[in-house]
Amino acid sequence: MxxxxxxxxSYRRRRIIDAARILPVLGLFIFFIxxxxxxxxxxxxxxxxxxxxxxxxxxxxxxxxxLLARVLMRAEPPPAEDAGRASEDR
Amino acid sequence: xVPFNILVAVxxxxxxxxxxxxxxxxxxxxxxxxxWMRSPVIYTLSLSIYCTAWTFYxxxxxxxxxxxxxxxxxxxxxxxxxxxxxxxRKLVRIAQAQRVTSIADLISSRYxxxxxxxxxxxLICVVGGTPYIALQLQSVTLSFGVFASGTPEGWALPDxxxxxxxxxxxxxxxxxxxxxxxxxxNERHHGVVxxxxxxxxxxxxALLAVGAFVVWGVAGGVGAVIGRIDASPIADxxxxxGRWIGLTFVAAAAVLTLPRMFQVMVVENSDERHLAxxxxxxxxxxxxxxxxxxxxxxxxxxxxxxxxxxxxxxxxLPLSQGQGRxxxxxxxxxxxxxxxxxxxxxxxxxxxxxxHVVVPLWLALRQxxxxxxxxxxxxxxxxRRLSIAAILALGYGYYRxxxxxxxxxxxxxxxxxxxxxxxxxxxxxxxxxxxTRVGAALGLGAGFAVWxxxxxxxxxxxxxxxxxxxxxxxxxxxxxLRPQALFGVEGIDPILHAIYWSLSLNTGAFVAGSxxxxxxxxxxxxxxxxxxxxxxxxxARGWSRGGAEAEDLLTMxxxxxxxxxxxxxxxAEAGAQGKAGFLPDTTPEFIGRLERRxxxxxxxxxxxxxxxxxxxxxxxxxQDLMAVASEAQQILGYSTQLEAxxxxxxxxxxxxxEANDKLRxxxxxxxxxxxxxxxxxxxxxxxxxxxxxxxxDPDLPGxxxxxxxxxxxxxxxxxxxxLDDLLDLSVLENxxxxxxxxxxxxxxxxxxxxxxxxxxxxxxxxxVHRDAAAEHLPVISDTDRLVQVFINLVSNARKYCDAERxxxxxxxxxxxxxxxxxFIDNGSGIPKPAQRxxxxxxxxxxxTQRAGGAGLGLAICREIMVNLGGSVTYLPGQGGAAFRVSxxxxxxxxxxxxxx
Numbered sequence: 001m002x003x004x005x006x007x008x009x010s011y012r013r014r015r016i017i018d019a020a021r022i023l024p025v026l027g028l029f030i031f032f033i034x035x036x037x038x039x040x041x042x043x044x045x046x047x048x049x050x051x052x053x054x055x056x057x058x059x060x061x062x063x064x065x066x067l068l069a070r071v072l073m074r075a076e077p078p079p080a081e082d083a084g085r086a087s088e089d090r
Numbered sequence: 091x092v093p094f095n096i097l098v099a100v101x102x103x104x105x106x107x108x109x110x111x112x113x114x115x116x117x118x119x120x121x122x123x124x125x126w127m128r129s130p131v132i133y134t135l136s137l138s139i140y141c142t143a144w145t146f147y148x149x150x151x152x153x154x155x156x157x158x159x160x161x162x163x164x165x166x167x168x169x170x171x172x173x174x175x176x177x178x179r180k181l182v183r184i185a186q187a188q189r190v191t192s193i194a195d196l197i198s199s200r201y202x203x204x205x206x207x208x209x210x211x212x213l214i215c216v217v218g219g220t221p222y223i224a225l226q227l228q229s230v231t232l233s234f235g236v237f238a239s240g241t242p243e244g245w246a247l248p249d250x251x252x253x254x255x256x257x258x259x260x261x262x263x264x265x266x267x268x269x270x271x272x273x274x275x276n277e278r279h280h281g282v283v284x285x286x287x288x289x290x291x292x293x294x295x296a297l298l299a300v301g302a303f304v305v306w307g308v309a310g311g312v313g314a315v316i317g318r319i320d321a322s323p324i325a326d327x328x329x330x331x332g333r334w335i336g337l338t339f340v341a342a343a344a345v346l347t348l349p350r351m352f353q354v355m356v357v358e359n360s361d362e363r364h365l366a367x368x369x370x371x372x373x374x375x376x377x378x379x380x381x382x383x384x385x386x387x388x389x390x391x392x393x394x395x396x397x398x399x400x401x402x403x404x405x406x407l408p409l410s411q412g413q414g415r416x417x418x419x420x421x422x423x424x425x426x427x428x429x430x431x432x433x434x435x436x437x438x439x440x441x442x443x444x445x446h447v448v449v450p451l452w453l454a455l456r457q458x459x460x461x462x463x464x465x466x467x468x469x470x471x472x473x474r475r476l477s478i479a480a481i482l483a484l485g486y487g488y489y490r491x492x493x494x495x496x497x498x499x500x501x502x503x504x505x506x507x508x509x510x511x512x513x514x515x516x517x518x519x520x521x522x523x524x525x526t527r528v529g530a531a532l533g534l535g536a537g538f539a540v541w542x543x544x545x546x547x548x549x550x551x552x553x554x555x556x557x558x559x560x561x562x563x564x565x566x567x568x569x570x571l572r573p574q575a576l577f578g579v580e581g582i583d584p585i586l587h588a589i590y591w592s593l594s595l596n597t598g599a600f601v602a603g604s605x606x607x608x609x610x611x612x613x614x615x616x617x618x619x620x621x622x623x624x625x626x627x628x629x630a631r632g633w634s635r636g637g638a639e640a641e642d643l644l645t646m647x648x649x650x651x652x653x654x655x656x657x658x659x660x661x662a663e664a665g666a667q668g669k670a671g672f673l674p675d676t677t678p679e680f681i682g683r684l685e686r687r688x689x690x691x692x693x694x695x696x697x698x699x700x701x702x703x704x705x706x707x708x709x710x711x712x713q714d715l716m717a718v719a720s721e722a723q724q725i726l727g728y729s730t731q732l733e734a735x736x737x738x739x740x741x742x743x744x745x746x747x748e749a750n751d752k753l754r755x756x757x758x759x760x761x762x763x764x765x766x767x768x769x770x771x772x773x774x775x776x777x778x779x780x781x782x783x784x785x786x787d788p789d790l791p792g793x794x795x796x797x798x799x800x801x802x803x804x805x806x807x808x809x810x811x812x813l814d815d816l817l818d819l820s821v822l823e824n825x826x827x828x829x830x831x832x833x834x835x836x837x838x839x840x841x842x843x844x845x846x847x848x849x850x851x852x853x854x855x856x857x858v859h860r861d862a863a864a865e866h867l868p869v870i871s872d873t874d875r876l877v878q879v880f881i882n883l884v885s886n887a888r889k890y891c892d893a894e895r896x897x898x899x900x901x902x903x904x905x906x907x908x909x910x911x912x913f914i915d916n917g918s919g920i921p922k923p924a925q926r927x928x929x930x931x932x933x934x935x936x937x938t939q940r941a942g943g944a945g946l947g948l949a950i951c952r953e954i955m956v957n958l959g960g961s962v963t964y965l966p967g968q969g970g971a972a973f974r975v976s977x978x979x980x981x982x983x984x985x986x987x988x989x990x
Binding site: 034 | 165324329
């Protein structure tokens with residue numbers, strides 16, 4: 001028997017909210033990697049590759065945001081949802 | 091090649107299309123069919139005003155000069171939107187709860203409804219925004235110039251500033267027409283939003299079309315483009331880590347603090363959940379907008395002659411390849427980018443200027459303040475229209491002064507850094523309860539000053555505002571005050587230098603000022619309401635005690651919201667308290683809601699100041715604060731159920747209290763009436779008896795006989811009339827009346843009533859104001875009964891209006907499914923205690939007998955209207971006695987049947 005899990009869906013929802021909060025940090029990480037890069041000094045020109053990396057990372061973030069937004073909105077509880085969140089077990 | 095005339099024609103046709111779209115959207119919304127216009131897609135598209143002409147044309151130029159650095163301008167907003175759960179959601183929630191009208195209003199509201207902060211933020215936004223508007227005018231002018239100079243006829247633009255003037259004038263017209271239709275900034279500007287959504291699609295399609303043409307039409311596919319990028323001089327762009335991080339950060343800040351972005355993203359947001367869609371859709375839009383920027387720049391540099399302006403590659407590249415239509419589309423895209431930015435920016439700036447500068451000044455300058463405010467609504471709308479014109483004039487003036495020079499090209503970023511100064515006060519305000527007004531003012535002031543000194547003024551170039559000597563050696567030779575090397579830090583990129591110093595000094599002053607100062611009670615309550623925006627009603631109470639007269643408040647609100655809206659709001663509030671009529675009890679909750687409602691129209695600080703004049707001695711005290719804000723209280727909390735119950739109890743108690751009062755008054759009245767009716771019956775009876783006794787005398791001369799019989803006859807008529815009235819009333823009250831439903835024109839009915847009532851006190855001059863055009867409404871009702879009500883109201887006005895020159899205004903209109911007719915005279919009105927009694931039987935305000943009635947007229951009116959499915963009510967706060975008759979456009983057959 002799996003352990004009884006009260007409010008399993010709301011637990012899952014809180015973790016999704018956590019993910020939504022972390023996503024911009026992930027974005028920051030992806031977008032700031034080029035800071036370590038010196039396109040002017042590389043022996044082979046690699047601006048196109050760098051651009052492809054940026055756009056791919058950007059697109060990945062957008063897809064992640066899309067998935068999170070969809071899950072968050074599908075499970076949208078009544079608007080009072082935030083009131084007791086701070087005191088709940090996290 | 092596109093002939094210039096055709097370009098102008100297409101451009102005009104496009105402008106007409108925008109007007110039509112905006113007009114159609116407004117009409118649709120007015121009919122209550124806003125529907126899909128409130129969809130998340132339209133919301134996302136309206137956010138695209140982030141992409142101005144600076145990004146449409148300038149991004150390619152930027153890429154040609156600095157490689158991939160241009161994407162930082164889009165990466166910042168992507169991070170903010172993707173992280174919507176953290177900041178944007180809270181901003182939207184706060185803005186809706188507090189009815190925030192602009193970013194200046196948000197800051198002012200958070201820090202104790204301080205107008206000083208509102209003015210400061212408005213100043214920053216106007217100073218930073220004006221050159222940005224000039225930049226848009228310049229880009230439209232330049233793009234016109236591209237087509238003009240290339241025409242075979244050698245047709246050159248005679249005067250570029252004439253083009254800019256036309257564009258500015260047209261934009262002012264559009265913005266005033268569709269941007270100032272309603273006062274409440276929280277109501278959406280449907281016309282404007284639909285127009286900019288359309289423009290968003292046009293600019294995206296245009297840029298994608300040019301990009302696709304360049305990649306597949308010119309370069310020969312994706313692989314070839316990648317090769318060309320690596321082979322081009324752009325491949326050796328220097329990536330400066332400081333600029334990369336700094337620009338991303340400033341762009342992220344700007345998307346939150348730019349007045350136009352705040353307007354579309356927060357103020358015009360109609361549903362919090364639209365943010366969820368925008369969180370991925372808007373970054374996707376930005377990605378698509380920047381996808382082809384680098385290829386266009388690379389191919390442009392290779393294909394076009396050296397020295398061609400890379401800022402115009404989007405236009406010149408298709409033109410050089412003989413793609414006139416594509417160039418035309420690109421032109422429309424650039425035109426869309428420029429116009430949509432200018433429209434929204436001027437609406438946002440005009441709202442700030444009118445709410446934080448014009449209205450407070452006007453209230454301060456006139457005697458009597460809000461109490462005698464009168465028509466504030468007209469003033470605010472006019473102020474907003476003039477502000478829009480003034481802001482566009484400023485933009486045009488800046489364009490003329492700067493000569494459309496290259497100095498403008500950098501202004502986009504300069505403007506970003508300027509508005510970013512609002513960020514610390516904004517973020518601190520919504521996440522930190524300890525942030526205070528002093529801190530915010532110091533931070534904003536410091537940031538604004540450094541930005542002006544280190545970035546804005548030097549941007550006019552050496553010899554502009556600062557001389558070469560000042561730039562090189564500092565003012566008065568003080569080296570560490572050099573504008574572009576503050577505190578001796580040299581050799582940094584000027585933009586980065588300004589970002590670093592302005593924002594760090596700004597944040598430092600904000601934090602230090604907040605830590606060292608002490609907030610006022612209002613500030614602490616607003617702080618609580620903002621920081622805990624997701625906890626219900628946290629700190630929502632603003633007024634501890636009422637004390638204001640509801641009627642005074644209604645009079646003032648009518649001046650701001652308009653009569654119709656204010657009355658509806660008061661009626662609904664009274665209804666929620668369980669009271670009938672238009673005057674709710676002035677509970678703190680009601681006053682708080684009224685204040686927020688007014689704030690939606692004139693801004694928080696002004697609304698607060700206006701209410702404060704009425705709620706005397708009702709300022710927030712430390713005790714109230716303890717009650718509201720004490721953390722212990724919060725943890726304990728009220729059980730919502732208990733609160734609801736006690737509210738219910740309070741409502742019931744209020745209803746009982748009212749019923750009780752009414753009963754007591756009624757019983758007193760009934761006693762009075764009994765003695766009165768006996769008196770009324772007795773007087774004619776006595777004379778009938780006396781005269782009939784005399785008539786019994788057989789010796790009476792014939793003429794006297796005739797006369798006395800006449801007297802008896804008159805008295806019996808009076809008695810009969812009294813008994814008729816009583817009978818009529820009892821039939822009406824028992825709902826046994828036979829209605830004779832007919833169709834008639836309301837105008838004819840009112841005319842009939844005014845004529846019939848003209849024999850009441852005919853010796854007095856009496857003026858009736860009517861709006862014949864508005865009165866022509868079809869009425870389906872028992873018209874005879876309706877006329878009876880009208881006659882009663884008009885003759886009452888004739889009888890009782892005590893003005894020296896009595897006047898009566900009759901206003902008729904259709905509202906929803908009802909016809910509403912107001913009868914307003916200019917007398918002294920009916921005192922409040924008497925207002926709820928006048929519709930009772932036998933109530934008479936004066937004891938004078940001259941009126942001649944038994945006090946049944948209004949009671950009969952009320953019963954008639956109830957039978958007709960409508961109502962007649964007293965309308966307070968109109969400057970005289972005012973009655974409102976309201977009846978359904980068509981009779982509710984079901985209701986009538988049930989009643990019968």
